[in-house]
Amino acid sequence: MKSDANILSPLQILPGVGNKRAEVLKANGILTILDLLTTFPRRYLDRNFTKDIILKQGELVTLLGSISDHYIVHGKKSRLIVGFRTQNNERINLVFFRGVHFFQKVFKNDRRLIISGKLEYYRGYQIVHPEYEFLSDEGEEDTASIHAGRIIPLYPSNESLKEEGFDSRGFRKLIFSALEEIPIVENLPKPLLKERNLIPRDLAFRHIHFPESLEEMELARKRFVYEEFYFFQLLQNYKKSKRESIKRELWPIPKSKSADSLLSRLPFELTEDQINAVKQILSLSQKDVPLAALLQGDVGSGKTITALLIALHYIDNQIQVAFMAPTEILARQHYESIYKFLGNMPFLGIELLLGGENKKIRSDKLQRIKTGESALVIGTHSLLQEDILFSDLGLVIIDEQHKFGVDQRETIRSKGKNPDILAMTATPIPRTLCLSLYGDLDLVNIKTKPKGRKPIDTRWYKEDRRAGVYNSIRKYIKEGRQCYIVYPLVEESEKVDLESCTKAHEYLSKEIFPDCKVGLLHGKMKGSDKDMVMNSFKQNELQILVTTTVVEVGVDVPNATILVVEHADRFGISQLHQLRGRVGRSDLESYCILMTEEFVSDDARERLDALTQTNDGYALSEKDLEIRGPGELLGVKQSGLPEFKIADLVHDRSLLELARADAMKYSKGDELEKSEISARFNEGKFLFAN
Structure with a gap:
């Protein structure tokens, strides 16, 4: 008989979940019945098909079989080898370097199990530290129908969960119990289920x-994918309406003398896209609700000057502007570029605020910002600190906005008087993804490059062409040009990567280019030190800059015309395209x-071929989305990507479009909607906190 509990009740109401087990589940993000039921299988094993699998090196496999033998190999690194036989009688060695004695007790000969992992070849097929689940043999008591079906769901697990009995079998048992005990209330409107041909929620679970x-x-997956998209789109709609419910306090002037003066003195013409972007954003700024716009521009399309022209319409009306960038190098570059643009104009009060500054200098800057003497404040995360108070902050410009978390964007907003937000990105995001992730923002695009810019000639070479590449670099340096040589740097192997970059600098400066000045930046x-190196490179005191991806965004040295990316196969398309944008910033080849x-x-x-075929960032972003998915496209964990548990923004795009339209049509604005959004998304908890 079902209890009076509901889907948002804590897990402790289920039989067999005491405080200790509940704590372990909580540490893994599973607190409520809903969290448990939406811990979806990561894959399924169809017993009928496991015999047909052809073993292939490098592939992820899920196989059914039994243990034939196991033994420990002693040496520099002792390891346990477990012999596994597939249903086709093929042997695979399961290799365990950690927990050798524990696994030695667990793996008994003739036990039947499912294994998953990446198939490697070393004196035969092997899988290192595979995921596994033991199956009950016939005759054992634990052969309930939930474990013995043709389709076996496999759940994500780890050592702490397994110690409490939460392997795939344990999850199935607990989920079965929840579905028997807890009533499942439908959360989508009935006409919507009918229109979209979706099965009811309880049946879907x-x-x-x-x-x-x-x-x-x-069919069940389709239902839950649609459900996630639907409530996420409702979240976007709620965010927009909440923002628009608070009226504008500060008004930029429609006609700015400073902007007109700057335009008349620019040494180049704005592109049609830049002119339209300025007009479109200024038009939004004249509404009585604060604007929130996303300015997308391919690398080198001129977003900084576009943002500055918009900012001057605020500054001319005594309204402060904050310009936030993700790195010190980029913040300093924006400061220098803006200073250069405004060079001959009356002092407008431009401030650069970075971390680690002298106390007295910092204190003076904070005072100028507080009194309103500083009109344009440029900085990094340092702008988020509590002691930074603005007098009349009315516009916040966030460069590479996906590198800032939701809470950080909210913190900078809260320092102003319901300010306008202009988010910028040089990572073109495909339209569908844009509409879903940033549906509460107005989208503005700059697609054309400034006049006179030539396409960057991109080539993919292997080691046998290295000598020729170095000869070409020497030739262009003799002609007065400069060169970047970029090495990958990723979190998982940061120490090793940094070492290889440093050693490469030493080798290149001593052995390959002894006649050139070679700098190092990471x-x-x-x-x-970073500022000193960058300034030397800008002044052409350094001809070659060996660097990590710290130069990925925004660094502008027009005389640098060659970019060499080492280990280019370790980068995604969008990151390579960003790096490529460090060159091609003048009319030079x-x-x-x-x-x-x-x-x-x-x-x-596939990635490298795509780069050599086009310079179009929008086309490349579609390709990157297809190959690697949205998390990789946007490049960081903090990107504000929704916490989808089952939906895939690439493969389920057609459902995403339907959910967008339906969220406008079917929304009731009731408590059920709000509780669903709060339970699913961190932004929802924040939005409906009161």
Whole structure:
């Protein structure tokens, strides 16, 4: 008999979940019945098909079989080898370097199990630290129908969960219990279910966790994908209406003398897209609700001057503007570019605020910002600190806005008088993704490059062409040009990557280019040292700059016309395109050379080929989305991507479009909607906190 509990009740109401087990589940983000039921299987094993799998090196496999033997290999690194036989009698060695004694007790000969992992080849097929789940044999008591079906769902788990019995079998048991005990209330409007041909919620939960067939599972998945998209689109609509419910306090002037003066003195003409972007954003700024716009521009399209022209309409009306960038190098570059643009104009009060400044200098700057003497304040995350108070902040410009979290964007907003927000990105985001992620923002695009810019000649070379690449660099340096040589730097192997970049600098400066000045730049250097290196490079005192991806965004040295990317197969398309944008910033012919080893993966080949074929960032972003997904496209964990549990922004795009339209049509604005949004999304908790 079902209890009076509901889907948002804590897990402790279920039999067998005491405080200790609840704590472990909580540490893994599972606090309520809803969290448990939306812990969806990460994959399914169809017993009928496991015999047909052909073993292939490098592939992720899920296989059914049994243990034939196990033994410990002693040496520098002791390891346990477990012999696994597939249903086709093929042997795979399961290799365990950690927990050797624990696994030795667990893996008994002849036990049947499912294994998952990446198939490698070393004296035969092997999988290192596979995921596994033991199956009950016939005759054992634990052969309930939920474990013995044709389709076996496999759940994400880890050691702490497994210690409390939450492997795939444990999850199935608990989920089965929840579905028997807890009433499942429908959360989508009935006419919507009918219109979109979606199965009811309670049936969908049963079919996604205990499917009788793959067809049942697919229908259940469609229902939950749509549900996630629908409530996310409702969140976007609520955010927009909440923002628009608070009226504008500060008004930029429609006609700015400073902007007109700057335009008359620019040494170049604005592109049609830049002119339209300024008009479109200024038009939005004349409404009585604050604007929130996303200015997208491909690398080198001139977003900074566009943002500055808009900012001057605020500054001329005594309204402060904050300009926030993700790195000190970029913040300083914006400061220098803006100073250069405004050079001959009366002092407007431009302030650069960075971390680690002298106390007295910082204190003076804070005082000028507080009194309103500083009209345009440029900085990094340092602008978020509590002691920074503005007098009349009316416009916040956030460059590379996806590198700031939701809470950080909210913090800078809260320092103003319901300010306008102009978010900028040089990572073109495909339209569909834009509409879903930033549906509460007005989208403005700059697609054309400034006049006279030539396409960057991009080539992919392997090691056998290296000597020729170095000869070309020497030739262009003799002609007065400069060159970047970029090395990858990723979190997981940061220490090793930094070492290889530093060693490469030493080798290149001593052995390959002894007649040139070769500089080194990376993110671990002190701010003052980074500034000194960048300034030397800008002044052409350094001809070659060996660097990490710290130069990925915004660095502007027009005389640098060659970019060499080492280990280019380790980068995504969007990141390579960003790096490529460091050259081609003048009317000079520019080159981007992508260097790799002889053998690269099929995915890497696809990425590198795409780069050599086009300079169009929008086309490349579609390709990157297709290959690697939205998280990689936007590049960071903090990107504000929604916490979808089952929906895939690439493969489920058609459902995303439907959910956008339906959220406008079917929204009731009731408590059920708000509780669903709060339970699903962190932004929802924030939005409906009161």
